[in-house]
Amino acid sequence: MLAGGLGRRMGGVDKGLRELRGRPMVAWVIDRFAPQVSELLINANQNADVYATFGHRVIADVIGGYAGPLAGLHAALAAAAHPLIATAPCDSPFLPLDVVARLHAAMQAHDAQLTVAKTGDQPHPVFCLCRRDVLPHLEAFLAAGGRKIDAWYATLKVVEVAFDDVADAFSNINSPQELAAFEKSPPPA
DSSP states (O other): OEEOSOOGGGTSSOGGGSEETTEEHHHHHHHHHGGGSSSOEEEESSOHHHHHTTSSEEEOOSSSSOOOHHHHHHHHHHHOOSSEEEEOBTTOTTOOTTHHHHHHHHHHHHTOSEEEEEETTEEEEEEEEEEGGGHHHHHHHHHTTOOOHHHHHTTSOEEEEEOGGGGGGGOOOOSHHHHHHHHHSOOOO
16 A cells, blocks of 8 residues: 655645545445455555554655656565555545456456556556566666656556556545535545
């Protein structure tokens, strides 16, 4: 789970620890994401002790300077013991309960290196499943100064997986205004 950002649009606070309906957003994501994976890693670059209280291993970016989601994926690929890595952001508390299964089915069907969730014509690259053996490729991209996740995965064998049936589940909360709106609306199914 990616929680390594600075939360600039949230006023510089750690988004994953902001409360939604009385619980930190990270708790909502853990409830939905943890049952889908063998091991949950939390990528966090601040408040590691707080994230550790959720009962999962916390890993920081190896690449300094808050380099974005790719740095979090890089840290996960380097730390994980499993051949596949799924990612989800800490600010999407209602992610699909079958996101990993659907990404995995597409990966197998197309022998892809990476699968990415998509709604309409909008890919959601922070919801992906990738093979751990792409780590050297990612390291080379990052060493060359690359930071855009879509520019990196465009160089791999990628399959975008349609999630139009649950498009609202990919809503993320980036600002205090979005958080307030989610407080007032019913959660997506």
